[in-house]
Amino acid sequence: MKNIILMGLPGAGKGTQAEMIVDNYQIAHISTGDMFREAMAEGTQVGLEAKSFIDAGNLVPDEVTAKLVEERLSKADTNDGYILDGFPRTTVQAEMLESITANVNKPLQKVINIEVDPKLLVERLSGRFICRDCGATYHKIFNPTKVENTCDRCGSHNFYQREDDKPEVVKKRIEVNLEMNTPLIDFYREKGLLISVDGTRSRDEVFADINEALSSLN
Template sequence: MSLNLILMGLPGAGKGTQAQYIVDKYQIPHISTGDMFREAISNETALGLKAKEYTDKGNLVPDEVTNGIVKERLAEDDTKPGFLLDGYPRTLEQADALAQMTEDLNKPLSAVINIDVDPKLLTDRLTGRFICKKCGATYHKLYHMPKVPGTCDVCGGHEFYQREDDKPEAVKTRLKVNIKMNTPLISYYKDRNLLFNVDGSQSIDEVWQKVDQILSSL
């Protein structure tokens, strides 16, 4: 029985780490929209070239092209044991298209894993990062402070800065956009009894134990 999964979660929820664990243990390909686009474009498939026309101009790739690229990817041989979709679907229209293509390919979804973390905690996680101006070493207010306050462990520099997209306002906007996008999808998969919520505020290992438990039971 193949393991056909979608992984969901807000920025900073720890999706990337869990995706790696799932791929390593269950030996299924991790399919993210970015990778799919890059692959289709570099292989110069008809849909890849179509997508390139949009991305070159900085425009969003329309659904019918995105859906076509996903279907091409899911039809490849390495998805026989299953797949892990990340970053798709993003809209209810895409979710409907995915339901249709998984039916056409006879690869029905097994589960949707949503790593659920309170947005306030995510704000703390995402805004805590700061960087040494001199050498680029990265620190975090919650998880990794310099050994000597105000002094970089690597180069001894004393000036630090925060990236624009790590600043509180930018992070809040990013989370708001993602919450708005994810909420209808969470309801959609809950209604279809495919949704499993995992508390992502726990340690990485505890989250993985829970995810692994769910996948082993499928």
């Protein structure tokens, strides 16, 4: 059984590592967004309750989210393990999760935090730019044009950057996530559940560390 939470700031590679964990261990990947969508599509009581808040443009209360998590963790596909992604977001939710996992008898075993320097993440996330004429996407570090300021595909010199890729927007997003994640990291460190891995390396090197941590779990 591998019951884990996967944490990391935007751009740290959490999505990539979640896919690799699922492929390797065949466990359920539970992201908050997918969980809400599934429950609403299935028309479960809790799903409809969540929908009423979302349709009104309100945040779903912790109590309703917790019920959804419990409903999801009660499903058979989590019997061999699960990755929680996007929940908990606060220490209050983390305390709720302790009760939930006790109720469904699927205790949390590890919290894996992929660590990357926030400055590096701003570089990673704000380096993308797009050709306005043909839509080709580039990255100033990882995928630059072959000739500076010239699109490889159409030869245009007309590039733009999406609003949410701009450095000041990316920086704010990372700051908000850092502020939210820090108390959770402290919470799970005190519980002895936290494992931090260096996310600045290749995806395979990062996964090797995660795999080592998960291999020790029963």
